[in-house]
Amino acid sequence: MTEPTESQTTPDRPEPDDETGFTRRTALKALGATLGAAAFARAMAPLRSWSSEQSMDEFLQQHYKEMSPEEMEQVLRRLEQETLEQYGADVHIEDLPPQEGVQFGYALNLAVCNGCRKCAEACHKENNHDRSTNNSYIRVFEMEQGSLDFEKGTADYDHTVPAAGKYYMPVQCLQCDNPPCVDVCPVEATWKEEDGVVVVDYNWCIGCRYCEAACPYHARRFNWKKPEVPTQEVNPVQAYLANRIRPAGVVEKCHFCLHKTRKGEMPACQQACPTGARVFGNMLDPDSDIRWVLENKRVYVLKEDLGTRPRFFYFFD
Amino acid sequence: MTERSDDVSHFLSYPRFIWRALVESTDGNIYFYVWMTLLTALALVGANAWAHQVADGMGITGMSDHVSWGLYIANFTFLVGVAAGGVMMVIPAYLYDDHEMHDVVIIGEILAIAALIMALLFVIVDLGRPDRFWHLIPGLGQFNFPMSMLAWDVIVLNGYLLLNLHIVGYLLYKRYRSETPDRRWYIPFVFLSIVWAISIHTVTAFLYSGLGGRYFWNTAILAPRFIASAFVTGPAIIIISLQLVRYFTKLPIPKGPIQTLISIIKVTILINLFLLGAELFTEFYTGGSHAKSATYLFFGVGEHTALVPWIWTAIVLNIAAAIMFLHPLAREHFAFLNIACILAFIGLWIEKGMGLIIPGFIPSPLGEIVEYTPTLAEWQITVGIWAFGLMIYTVALKIAVRILTGESNLQRDQKPKKKAVDDSGSA
Ligand code: SF4
Ligand code: SF4
Numbered sequence: 001m002t003e004p005t006e007s008q009t010t011p012d013r014p015e016p017d018d019e020t021g022f023t024r025r026t027a028l029k030a031l032g033a034t035l036g037a038a039a040f041a042r043a044m045a046p047l048r049s050w051s052s053e054q055s056m057d058e059f060l061q062q063h064y065k066e067m068s069p070e071e072m073e074q075v076l077r078r079l080e081q082e083t084l085e086q087y088g089a090d091v092h093i094e095d096l097p098p099q100e101g102v103q104f105g106y107a108l109n110l111a112v113c114n115g116c117r118k119c120a121e122a123c124h125k126e127n128n129h130d131r132s133t134n135n136s137y138i139r140v141f142e143m144e145q146g147s148l149d150f151e152k153g154t155a156d157y158d159h160t161v162p163a164a165g166k167y168y169m170p171v172q173c174l175q176c177d178n179p180p181c182v183d184v185c186p187v188e189a190t191w192k193e194e195d196g197v198v199v200v201d202y203n204w205c206i207g208c209r210y211c212e213a214a215c216p217y218h219a220r221r222f223n224w225k226k227p228e229v230p231t232q233e234v235n236p237v238q239a240y241l242a243n244r245i246r247p248a249g250v251v252e253k254c255h256f257c258l259h260k261t262r263k264g265e266m267p268a269c270q271q272a273c274p275t276g277a278r279v280f281g282n283m284l285d286p287d288s289d290i291r292w293v294l295e296n297k298r299v300y301v302l303k304e305d306l307g308t309r310p311r312f313f314y315f316f317d
Numbered sequence: 318m319t320e321r322s323d324d325v326s327h328f329l330s331y332p333r334f335i336w337r338a339l340v341e342s343t344d345g346n347i348y349f350y351v352w353m354t355l356l357t358a359l360a361l362v363g364a365n366a367w368a369h370q371v372a373d374g375m376g377i378t379g380m381s382d383h384v385s386w387g388l389y390i391a392n393f394t395f396l397v398g399v400a401a402g403g404v405m406m407v408i409p410a411y412l413y414d415d416h417e418m419h420d421v422v423i424i425g426e427i428l429a430i431a432a433l434i435m436a437l438l439f440v441i442v443d444l445g446r447p448d449r450f451w452h453l454i455p456g457l458g459q460f461n462f463p464m465s466m467l468a469w470d471v472i473v474l475n476g477y478l479l480l481n482l483h484i485v486g487y488l489l490y491k492r493y494r495s496e497t498p499d500r501r502w503y504i505p506f507v508f509l510s511i512v513w514a515i516s517i518h519t520v521t522a523f524l525y526s527g528l529g530g531r532y533f534w535n536t537a538i539l540a541p542r543f544i545a546s547a548f549v550t551g552p553a554i555i556i557i558s559l560q561l562v563r564y565f566t567k568l569p570i571p572k573g574p575i576q577t578l579i580s581i582i583k584v585t586i587l588i589n590l591f592l593l594g595a596e597l598f599t600e601f602y603t604g605g606s607h608a609k610s611a612t613y614l615f616f617g618v619g620e621h622t623a624l625v626p627w628i629w630t631a632i633v634l635n636i637a638a639a640i641m642f643l644h645p646l647a648r649e650h651f652a653f654l655n656i657a658c659i660l661a662f663i664g665l666w667i668e669k670g671m672g673l674i675i676p677g678f679i680p681s682p683l684g685e686i687v688e689y690t691p692t693l694a695e696w697q698i699t700v701g702i703w704a705f706g707l708m709i710y711t712v713a714l715k716i717a718v719r720i721l722t723g724e725s726n727l728q729r730d731q732k733p734k735k736k737a738v739d740d741s742g743s744a
C-alpha cells in the first residue's frame with residue numbers, strides 16, 4: 001500500500017519525493033501488463049472454438065457410478081443430441097448393466113485362424129472407430145511357426161494369407177481379472193464390471209494414458225483427435241460404456257461388444273470370423289461353447305507370468 | 318495479533334509484504350526487464366502451442382499408442398528430481414546446524430517451488446482432457462487412492478508445494494518484519510520437507526517401476542536411481558544460482574555452502590553412475606527380451622536408432638561432469654565448476670528424462686518398434702513451461718534476496734510515508 005499505484009496519483013494524494021520516476025515507471029508497467037494480457041489472450045485464442053463445443057453439463061457430469069438413473073437418462077439424451085449435431089447421425093445410446101449369472105469368456109483357435117483380419121475390420125465398423133486411422137481394438141499378428149515371441153512376428157503384414165511357415169494371432173483386450181490398467185487409473189475412470197468386462201467411462205477419463213502404459217498387451221487406444229466417422233457409416237446401436245463415438249483426448253478399449261453381448265448377441269468379431277476360430281460365451285453356462293473349449297482343449301493365456309489373469313484364451317486344435 | 322518487536326498488526330503488514338513482493342517482481346534494472354520479456358515471449362509461444370493442442374487434439378504431438386508418453390512426462394520426471402534436490406541444502410543446514418547455510422536454504426526451497434510448478438504444468442499439458450482436471454481433486458472427483466501411484470503423486474507433489482511455500486513464505490515474512498522466526502513455526506516443517514523430498518521422487522519412481530509389463534522400468538533400483546540423480550541436479554542448479562545471486566545482488570554468499578554442495582555432488586554423482594552401471598549389467602548380462610529396451614536405447618535395433626545419440630551424449634556428459642567435480646579445480650575455479658554443473662544438468666536431463674521414459678515403450682509389450690520424435694509443438698510447450706518456471710524462479714529469488722539483504726523491509730516501507738499507513742489502516 002505504500003507504493004503509489006495509479007489510483008494514488010490523483011491530486012488529493014501527495015506524491016513521494018521521486019514522483020516523476022515512479023509515475024513513469026508505473027505507466028510503463030501498466031502498459032506492459034496490458035500488452036502482456038492482450039498477448040496472452042491472443043495466444044489462448046484457439047481454445048475459444050474448442051470451448052464452444054464443450055457444454056457445461058458435460059463439464060459438470062458425475063462419474064458413471066455416481067449418477068442416478070434420471071441423471072443417466074439425461075446424459076444419454078444429451079449424448080445422442082451431440083452425436084446428431086456433430087456427426088449428423090440419429091443414434092440410440094443405452095446404458096446396459098451386466099446381467100446376473102453371466103461371466104464372459106473368449107477363446108481363439110490358433111490352428112484355424114488364417115490371418116484374414118475380418119475380425120479387426122468388423123470391430124472397426126461396429127465400434128464407430130476413427131476412419132482416418134483405421135483404428136480397431138484387434139490387431140492380428142503374423143507369427144513365425146515354432147515361436148510364441150511377438151518380436152519375431154508382425155502386425156503389419158501385407159500379402160495373401162495364410163503365408164507358408166506362419167500362423168496368426170489376433171490380440172485384443174483380454175479383460176484381465178487382475179487388470180493393471182484399472183489399478184493405475186488415478187480417477188477410477190476404468191473398472192471391471194460384474195460380468196468381467198473392463199470398461200472406460202469416456203466422460204470421466206482425463207486422458208493421462210497411465211493405463212495405456214500399464215497394459216501389458218497394448219490393448220488400449222487413445223483418441224489423439226476427434227474420431228471421423230461419415231454419417232451413413234455411424235453404427236446407431238450404441239451403449240454408454242461401449243461403442244458410442246468417443247470424444248477426443250480419452251482412452252478406449254475393447255469391451256466385448258457389451259452393447260450386443262449384454263443383450264444375448266455375439267460380439268462383432270466373433271460373427272465376422274469366417275473360420276470359426278472365435279468362441280465366445282458365458283463361462284457359467286454349462287452348455288456354452290466357451291465352456292466346452294475350456295473343459296476340453298488345452299488353452300493358455302498370454303504372459304501368464306504377469307499375474308493379470310486374462311479371460312481371453314488361446315488354443316491349438 | 319501484535320508482535321513484541323514492533324507493533325504493526327499482521328493485518329497491515331501482511332498485505333504490505335505481498336505488495337512489496339509484487340513491486341519487487343515488476344521492478345528491476347534493464348537486464349531484469351530484458352530477461353523477463355524474453356521469458357514471457359517464450360512462455361506465450363508455449364501457451365499458444367498448448368491451446369492448439371487442446372483444440373486440435375494431441376495428434377499434433379509425436380506420441381502414439383505405442384509411445385504414449387513423451388517429452389512432457391520426461392520433463393516432469395526430471396523436474397520432480399530437481400524439486401527434491403532443492404532441499405538438499407536444507408539437510409546440512411538444519412541437521413548439522415550449519416549456520417552459514419541458513420540463508421542459502423531459502424534459495425533451495427524456492428528452486429523446489431519453481432520446479433514443482435513446472436512439474437505440475439507438465440502433467441497438465443500431458444492430459445488429453447485438461448478440462449476434467451477437477452476429477453483429480455480429492456473430495457470433488459473420484460480419487461483412486463491408495464491404489465493408483467498417480468493419485469499418490471498428486472498428493473505428495475501438492476503437499477510438498479504447500480510445505481515449501483509455507484516455509485519460504487514464513488521465513489521471508491518474518492525477516493520482512495525484522496523478527497526472529499519462531500522455531501515452532503518452521504523447524505517441524507523443515508524436517509518434514511526433508512522426508513517429503515525423498516517421498517516425491519520415490520513415488521514418482523514407483524509410477525514406473527510398478528508396471529509389470531514394462532521391463533525397462535520394472536526394477537527395484539529405479540527409486541534409488543531417481544534419488545541419486547535428484548541430489549546431483551538440485552545442488553548443481555543451486556550452485557549456479559548462488560553465483561548469479563552473488564553477481565547480480567548485494568546478498569553476501571559465503572564460500573561454505575558452495576563447498577558443501579560440491580562435496581554432496583561428488584558422492585551422489587558417483588552413486589548415480591554406479592546404480593546406472595548396476596542396472597545395465599543386469600540388463601545386458603541376462604539379455605533376452607527384458608534387455609530389448611536397453612539394447613534399443615544404447616545400440617538401436619535394426620534401423621531404429623533414434624535414442625542412441627541421446628543416451629551416449631548423456632553418458633559422456635555424466636562421466637565428464639563426475640571427473641570435473643572430483644578434480645580439485647572444482648573447488649577453486651568457478652567457471653570450471655559451472656561447466657561441471659551444466660554438464661551434469663544436461664546429462665541427467667537426458668538420462669532421467671528421454672532416456673528413461675521413451676525406451677520403456679520401445680519395443681511395445683507386443684514386441685513392436687515404433688519410434689518417437691517430439692514435434693515442434695511439443696518443444697514449444699516444453700520451452701514455454703521452462704520459461705514460465707524460470708520467471709517464477711527469478712522473481713521469487715529477487716523478492717527473497719531483497720528481503721534477506723534488508724532492502725525490502727517493513728520499517729523502510731512505512732517510514733517515508735507515515736500517513737499512508739494510517740490511510741491503509743482505515744481502509
Ligand atoms: S488386456 Fe490390458 S486393457 Fe485389457 S484388462 Fe488386461 S491390462 Fe487392461
Ligand atoms: S487415461 Fe483415462 S482411463 Fe486411463 S488411467 Fe488415465 S484417466 Fe484412467
